[in-house]
Amino acid sequence: MIKRLLISFLIIIFIPHLCFSQGTSYDEKLRLVISRNGQAEVIIANPGTRSIDRLSRAVSIRSVNSKSVKIILSPLTVEWFLSEGYDYQISEQPDSKGVTHSKNISEAMEWDTYPSYTQYDSIMRFFASNYPSLCKLDTIGSSIRGRLIMVLKISDNCNTDEPEPEVFYSSSMHGDETAGFILMLRLAEYLLKYYDSDSRVKNLTDNLEIWINPLANPDGTYRDGNFIISPVRNNANGYDLNRNFPDPQLINNVLQKETLDMMSFMKSRRFTLSANFHSGEEVVNYPWDRWSFPHADEGWFYDASRAWADTAHLYSRQGYMDFLDNGVTNGYDWYLVYGGRQDYITYNLFGREITVELDTNFITPSTDLDDIWEYNRRSLLGYLENALYGIHGKISDALTYKPVKAMIFIDGHDKDNSHVYSDSVYGVFTRLLEPGYYDLKITASGYRDTIISNVPVITGEKSTLLINIQPEINPPDTTNPARPLFYPNPGNTFIKAVIPESIRGTIKIRIYSLAGTKVSDYETEASDFYPVIIDVRLLPAGMYNVVFTSTGTSQSCNGSIVVIR
DSSP states (O other): OOOOOOOHHHHHHHOTTOOOOTTSOHHHHHHHHHHHHSOEEEEEEOOOHHHHHHHHHHSEEEEEOSSEEEEEEOTTTHHHHHHTTOOOEEOOOOOOTTOOBOSSHHHHTTTSSBOOHHHHHHHHHHHHHHOTTTEEEEEEEEOTTSOEEEEEEESTTTTSOOSSOEEEEEEOSSTTOOHHHHHHHHHHHHHHHTTTTOHHHHHHHHHOEEEEESOSOHHHHTTTSSSOSSOOSSOTTSOOGGGOSOOTTOSSOOOOHHHHHHHHHHHHHOOSEEEEEEOSSEEEEESOSSOSSOOTTHHHHHHHHHHHHHHHHHTSOTTTTOHHHHSEEEHHHHOOOSSOHHHIIIIISOOOEEEEEEOSSSSOOGGGHHHHHHHHHHHHHHHHHGGGSEEEEEEEETTTOOBOOOEEEOTTTOOTTOOEEOOTTTOEEEEOOOSEEEEEEEEOTTBOOEEEEEEEEOTTOEEEEEEEEOBOSSOOOOOOOSSOEEESSSBSSEEEEEOOGGGOEEEEEEEEETTSOEEEEEEEEEOSSSOEEEEOTTSOSEEEEEEEEETTTOOEEEEEEEEOO
8 A cells, every 4th residue: 555644734634632743653643542542543445345344354343434434443453454554544532522421310310411430330229229129230240340231120020030022222332432321321210210101111111021231331431430531442451342242254253251241141031122222323223244145034124223213213303313224224235244242142142133323423422412312212112112013922832831942933934043942931932023924833852843824923913822832752862972963964055063962052163174274263052952053155165174162161072064065
């Protein structure tokens, strides 16, 4: 690339708050910005899809349009970026001067200022203590610096696990994207305060288990202590938490404590529906982020996202949330992301998650917080209501009537882990689908496959099924091979693997070429009931060695697969 020139007016435009000697190179200035602020945003010309793919594997892309790409660099990524030789411009640090800090908890709960971290902690405890029958305070884990990552459970019987769909809202995985932080606190108060007087709120709270995590990255938001003064996108180790989830396309992805804690929490709950909140644009983003092909439920995702944006349009200023397709986008169509939570939940945990970008300002000025609430309040409720619709069922043993954990699959429709599972405690499941008629195939170990035909899905309604499945008279012995059993092998899309019982649970999968090069490295779940599914669509034809390792016991096994094209 052509060597960058240092031009005085660029300093004035892009880094007015810094003064440098004339002999300091532009690269050194970038390093100094990162050293002082914890991060820097740079802008490069849009290099095209292939280069964006490569960038996305190495650095944190913040936004993409037809002309340019905005990238956040941390101490971990700046040297790689500089080694690539891109022409770049340094953007101004997001302005936190518009952040007004709350003087006390009462002022904070007027929701037009930002609380200190200790005030935030007190507000979360206040909700639980003042509404003990509706609200329970829990923790997802803690940050690198030991701050609690708190979550509220709001439901009519909050201290009991009921056979109801569970839903999850989470915000500010990027610490310098602050609108969702206050939005989530205000939503929690709204659900609790108006439970007895608002029928819509009561319906949601009575029929769902609602989990709200206002601040997923406290070290990023409160980087300089107890107040929001110089927030950064990444965690205290410099990692972008929304690029840090297990992904078959990322090799040597170092999972952070916040990520591991979040994964453990979400695995324990298995949410039917979820959303995470960001800023930087105004758009609703749905899966996939990392793959160009559509999700099996692309129609459902688009309708749910469209409803969010269109509802916001009715209650907002002109021009709000009109980015891309008037406020809606498929993730890959916008720009490619690896290691995102949205795809992890949707693929690995069989859930349905969207990403909502609330504000073009990364750090929302205090004066705009009330507007963000008014623009999105009804959309927040409307999206949760999706979990009340679709197909709701309970699967039981036809002889004992005990609940059965089973896979619910729609032939000719489901692909890429779009199927769902019934709960092992109650046997219940929820399947969200666009309107139509569907044939459900129920599969469970030790039971005959059961087909339920022509199940209707009607907009705004729930179809309820009580399904009793018949045990096999002479069930086959559970396969427990000494080495992995692959089928079909050779394969060209998905290859299934039955692995030894000692290596089931959470496992790490590593795939190597015959030359010994690692081509894939990710975590997934290995069930006692279903084979592990290996996605080989992006691998070139050839033979590969697959190594399975239990994360709990460190035991491993391996075998060979053949990919054909």
